[in-house]
Amino acid sequence: MNIVVLVKQVPDSGAERNLRSDDSTVDRGSASNVINEMDEYAIEEALRIREAHGGEVTVLSMGPAGAAESIRKALSMGPDGAVHVVDDALHGSCAVATSKVLAAALRTLSPDLVLCGAESTDGRVQVVPHMLAERLGVAALTGARKLTVDGGTLTVERQTEEGYEVVTAPAPAVVSVWDTINEPRYPSFKGIMAAKKKPLRTLALADLGIPADEVGLAGATSAVVEHSQRPPRSGGQKITDGGDGGVRLVEFLAAEKFV
Template identity: 70%
Template sequence: MNIVVLVKQVPDSGAERSLAGDGNTVDRTGGTNVINEMDEYAIEEALRLKDETGGQVTLLTVGPDHALESVRKALSMGPDAAVHVSDEAIAGSDALGTAKVLAAALGTLEYDLILSGAESTDGGVQVMPHMLAELLDIAALTGARKLTADGDGFLVERQTEDGYEVVRASGKAIVSVWDTINTPRYPSLKGIMAAKRKPVTAVTLAELGVPAGEVGAAGAATTVLSAEPRPVRGAGQRVEDTGDGGEKLVEYLAAEKFV
């Protein structure tokens, strides 16, 4: 089975994040960029399926040159190769523009299954699998907590707020996964050394046949009108217990509509 895993480099959610000079996009030039956490679970699931069925796992990412750092780290987990789409014209793309680029890149690859994280920590819109399924005319099985290769298709337990749904798709599919699906492996020293020798194919928009005017900020179908920094957290209300602390606490909770 040939599996493609979508990988995204994102700003570390545990570090201070800021907007770029335009005030409307995330600053990605700092040294705190990492693999999107959910994508690590997708990589682990791809490797598990490869162990069961054979085949190859290929990573696919869209991003600037420094995204290659995260690709190499992802390769150290065990995938066989990677494709890195890098082009200055892509900067500022919205989800639809990114989907167009990914779909064009996927059109050059042989795959039976596409895996991705359920969401990215810098966007969290959860639309990419659906957009790619539409552009590629394949099934989308999203929010998986369990994935099984099932004959000529795939069986998924789809996580919901009330439990899970069991859904199946025949033929090629894209599956997004939650962090409940597995526990990603830690790269070994052998894996880290091997990742340096694994092939990473660099691709541009021109090579994919994607017009530059259809992506980037200029080609975006959505626009950020404004962005404001998070307000400074104010001081809390202190309740002094002079014998009636419990009553004061209940009054405060009631005023704030907690009770």
């Protein structure tokens, strides 16, 4: 099975993150950048499917030149190769444009299965899997906590508010995964060394036949009007339990009309 895993480099969600003051895009220059955590689960799932059914795993990422570092890291887990869509004109692309670019790149790779994380920790928008499915005319099975491949049929178990549901679709399809699906492996030393020699191909917009004005800030379908830091919460009263902590907690709740 030919699998493409979508990987996004994001600012570390454990560090301070900001929007740039000049063009309101995510500040990727000053932040420490990492692989979007949820994508590691997608890579792991792809590797497990390859181990069980054979085939190839290709990483696909769209991002600035610096994203190559995260792509190499992804490769060190075990995928066979990678494609990096990189073009200055992509800076500031909205989700609609991003899906246009990724769909065009996916068409050149003709995968049987596209795997990705259920959301990125920077935007948390969750729309790209379905946007890709819409553009490619395939099914999207999102939020998988379990994925089974049986010939050309994909079956996913996904959590719902009422319980869970089992959904099936024919390959090719886009499947997004939650962190409940597996436990990603750590790259081995051998894997890290091997990743340096794996093929990493770059594609520019021209290679995909997409005009520059359809993407990036120029082609964005939405715009930030303004942004500001939310005033940090200041801690209130902190008491040390001296035997009546529970009562005092409830006194606070009662004063705030919660009890």
